[in-house]
Amino acid sequence: MIGGVGVVTIVDVAKHAGVAPSTVSYVLTGKRPVSAETRLRVRESIRLLGYHPHAGARALASSRTNVLALVLPLREGVHLPVVMRFVTSVVTAAREHDMDVLLVTADQGAAGLRRVAVGARVDGFLVMDVGLDDERIPVLRELGRPAVLLGYPAAVKGLTCVDLDFGAAGARCVDHLAELGHRSIGFLGAPGVVYARNTGFAQRTLAGFSAAVMRRGIASTALPVEQRRDAVHAVVATLLRELPRMTALVVHNEAVLGWVVDCLRAAGRRVPDDVAVVAICPDELAEQLRLTSVELPSEVLGRRAVELLMAKLNGQQPPPLTLLPPNLSSRTGFAASAAG
Amino acid sequence: MIGGVGVVTIVDVAKHAGVAPSTVSYVLTGKRPVSAETRLRVRESIRLLGYHPHAGARALASSRTNVLALVLPLREGVHLPVVMRFVTSVVTAAREHDMDVLLVTADQGAAGLRRVAVGARVDGFLVMDVGLDDERIPVLRELGRPAVLLGYPAAVKGLTCVDLDFGAAGARCVDHLAELGHRSIGFLGAPGVVYARNTGFAQRTLAGFSAAVMRRGIASTALPVEQRRDAVHAVVATLLRELPRMTALVVHNEAVLGWVVDCLRAAGRRVPDDVAVVAICPDELAEQLRLTSVELPSEVLGRRAVELLMAKLNGQQPPPLTLLPPNLSSRTGFAASAAG
DNA sequence: CGCCAAAATCGAAGCGCTTCGAACATCGAT
DNA sequence: ATCGATGTTCGAAGCGCTTCGATTTTGGCG
Numbered sequence: 057m058i059g060g061v062g063v064v065t066i067v068d069v070a071k072h073a074g075v076a077p078s079t080v081s082y083v084l085t086g087k088r089p090v091s092a093e094t095r096l097r098v099r100e101s102i103r104l105l106g107y108h109p110h111a112g113a114r115a116l117a118s119s120r121t122n123v124l125a126l127v128l129p130l131r132e133g134v135h136l137p138v139v140m141r142f143v144t145s146v147v148t149a150a151r152e153h154d155m156d157v158l159l160v161t162a163d164q165g166a167a168g169l170r171r172v173a174v175g176a177r178v179d180g181f182l183v184m185d186v187g188l189d190d191e192r193i194p195v196l197r198e199l200g201r202p203a204v205l206l207g208y209p210a211a212v213k214g215l216t217c218v219d220l221d222f223g224a225a226g227a228r229c230v231d232h233l234a235e236l237g238h239r240s241i242g243f244l245g246a247p248g249v250v251y252a253r254n255t256g257f258a259q260r261t262l263a264g265f266s267a268a269v270m271r272r273g274i275a276s277t278a279l280p281v282e283q284r285r286d287a288v289h290a291v292v293a294t295l296l297r298e299l300p301r302m303t304a305l306v307v308h309n310e311a312v313l314g315w316v317v318d319c320l321r322a323a324g325r326r327v328p329d330d331v332a333v334v335a336i337c338p339d340e341l342a343e344q345l346r347l348t349s350v351e352l353p354s355e356v357l358g359r360r361a362v363e364l365l366m367a368k369l370n371g372q373q374p375p376p377l378t379l380l381p382p383n384l385s386s387r388t389g390f391a392a393s394a395a396g
Numbered sequence: 397m398i399g400g401v402g403v404v405t406i407v408d409v410a411k412h413a414g415v416a417p418s419t420v421s422y423v424l425t426g427k428r429p430v431s432a433e434t435r436l437r438v439r440e441s442i443r444l445l446g447y448h449p450h451a452g453a454r455a456l457a458s459s460r461t462n463v464l465a466l467v468l469p470l471r472e473g474v475h476l477p478v479v480m481r482f483v484t485s486v487v488t489a490a491r492e493h494d495m496d497v498l499l500v501t502a503d504q505g506a507a508g509l510r511r512v513a514v515g516a517r518v519d520g521f522l523v524m525d526v527g528l529d530d531e532r533i534p535v536l537r538e539l540g541r542p543a544v545l546l547g548y549p550a551a552v553k554g555l556t557c558v559d560l561d562f563g564a565a566g567a568r569c570v571d572h573l574a575e576l577g578h579r580s581i582g583f584l585g586a587p588g589v590v591y592a593r594n595t596g597f598a599q600r601t602l603a604g605f606s607a608a609v610m611r612r613g614i615a616s617t618a619l620p621v622e623q624r625r626d627a628v629h630a631v632v633a634t635l636l637r638e639l640p641r642m643t644a645l646v647v648h649n650e651a652v653l654g655w656v657v658d659c660l661r662a663a664g665r666r667v668p669d670d671v672a673v674v675a676i677c678p679d680e681l682a683e684q685l686r687l688t689s690v691e692l693p694s695e696v697l698g699r700r701a702v703e704l705l706m707a708k709l710n711g712q713q714p715p716p717l718t719l720l721p722p723n724l725s726s727r728t729g730f731a732a733s734a735a736g
Numbered sequence: 737c738g739c740c741a742a743a744a745t746c747g748a749a750g751c752g753c754t755t756c757g758a759a760c761a762t763c764g765a766t
Numbered sequence: 767a768t769c770g771a772t773g774t775t776c777g778a779a780g781c782g783c784t785t786c787g788a789t790t791t792t793g794g795c796g
Contacts, residue, residue: 114452151508168491
């Protein structure tokens with residue numbers, strides 16, 4: 057407490073505890089053994105003086121920043137609440153590994169990645185919403201920094217990717233409905249633009265769905281859905297026309313899910329009595345609408361991604377692709393109330 | 397290009413350009429004049445060698461990190477898309493000032509602030525969702541780091557706060573409706589818990605609304621709304637009972653806005669013909685539902701907050717409270733106006 | 737009682753940058 | 767030619783931490 061609020065350095069702590077600065081460092085990092093007695097004394101001095109290591113100095117000396125970059129997508133068609141939930145789970149998980157999170161928005165693009173990496177601002181990258189032919193992947197490869205991708209491109213060799221197994225999710229919905237006896241199942245997906253830009257997860261879900269209905273000889277029609285109420289109305293009408301005996305519907309588009317149900321009811325179909333709806337969406341939303349669903353596990357994904365990244369930072373080599381198995385929750389309870 | 401991908405330091409650049417390291421530094425920071433000729437040569441060397449200053453070293457030497465902390469709320473009742481939109485505008489604005497953004501979630505609480513500040517990880521704070529008696533404020537005061545708050549407590553002296561003028565927003569809705577001839581106006585607000593925890597903006601909107609209806613001698617009833625469909629249904633029914641001649645409704649709860657409209661229609665009231673609905677919500681949502689609204693200007697707020705923080709970092713002393721005036725957009729569509 | 741390996745601690749050399757006083761060059765005015 | 771004044775550039779001293787070889791301490795054992 058020499059200069060008032062001024063910075064307490066490791067030297068101050070060392071003096072106060074009667075040891076060398078290096079010993080304090082070893083107490084802090086645990087990189088060399090320190091006798092129990094000394095460790096206790098140093099800890100006490102740290103507490104007493106209110107010492108906090110200077111992040112910049114540490115980064116300079118150890119070339120480790122304890123910060124990871126979270127690269128966010130900001131394109132249209134991504135569901136903001138899902139992103140947000142994901143972000144918070146990443147921050148929480150990162151803190152458990154004593155890491156902070158630096159936000160990089162994807163509109164800064166590849167240049168943003170390069171800036172952050174070369175400036176030694178972060179130890180590694182978490183890249184969200186990776187498309188099938190993502191421009192950021194070559195940059196990431198070139199930078200050679202540890203990175204974990206959410207979503208995955210065609211060739212995952214040399215990468216570390218994690219995602220929900222959307223193909224299995226699509227199939228899981230069909231299996232569930234088939235077991236309930238449905239023989240004619242519709243599919244409503246993401247907006248057309250999402251399919252057009254090769255986003256991977258949308259295609260994979262559809263592919264899983266299609267393969268499953270084909271395998272079981274189930275009649276089906278699949279359509280993309282735009283995020284406008286009138287568009288939803290139109291597409292539901294189309295579906296009911298094209299697939300008149302439809303008794304079940306798989307929806308992979310959380311933004312319009314509520315409207316889809318509304319439109320079905322408006323068209324005189326009871327949900328789930330006449331049309332069983334299975335959604336692929338965050339649990340919370342499905343819970344609210346009382347729909348059977350395959351969960352979009354943002355929290356688990358975020359946490360898993362952080363853990364994979366930490367593994368890489370510690371020199372391990374996790375598998376190039378981790379797919380989380382889909383988890384279907386049946387919610388056949390009573391139908392939703394209210395408007396109709 | 398001596399050691400492959402290795403780090404290019406300021407010394408390498410200096411050698412390559414035939415100057416002293418300090419000169420390179422001055423070219424970079426502009427803190428001392430450098431002759432045009434030298435400046436050009438140094439810039440060229442920087443480009444050629446692909447030099448990027450080491451953030452940690454810079455922070456250590458200059459005690460400036462060029463990082464600001466964004467402290468996010470993660471409580472229930474906050475509308476995630478709004479937060480997300482806000483986050484992205486902050487990141488974008490920050491980048492324009494050559495700043496990066498470190499995420500701190502509020503659940504790390506006051507301790508999180510302290511850790512980040514004392515470790516010299518950030519230059520300043522952006523604190524979201526500040527309540528009337530926020531526990532983080534004393535910590536912020538104690539830390540003495542530049543900070544900008546979104547939302548504001550009772551006493552703003554010595555702080556820098558920015559927010560939408562919610563009181564004016566509530567009043568603006570009433571004024572608009574009164575001018576259209578409405579004499580009986582309902583108000584649906586945030587969930588009860590939001591009022592209970594003194595969040596400020598909810599109270600202020602209600603206060604502005606109440607004062608305006610009183611001033612004009614307009615009949616009114618105000619109710620909180622929970623985020624469940626059945627709760628919305630119930631509260632709309634209550635409202636229609638308590639205020640049978642209601643011809644207009646102000647809704648300050650983006651999460652249930654759609655349901656409110658649904659419930660009104662289900663109750664046989666045309667919107668906006670029988671009941672004119674004015675929302676206080678993000679423009680995008682109002683646009684989608686074709687409702688007249690006062691915008692929740694996340695983008696503008698985020699940008700403004702960053703600018704205020706930058707001003708503080710540059711030694712200026714912005715006013716303790718900046719209130720953005722509400723902006724009402726009329727969306728009467730093709731339907732004729734109600735009332736009258 | 738002395739010797740050696742193991743355990744604990746120390747000391748000094750950086751990490752890459754900024755900063756500040758000093759040195760140097762240039763030039764118009766003496 | 768000489769002298770400031772002005773405009774540029776240099777050199778060295780840190781910033782606070784980690785790291786690694788060296789040194790001291792400890793304790794088991796001949």
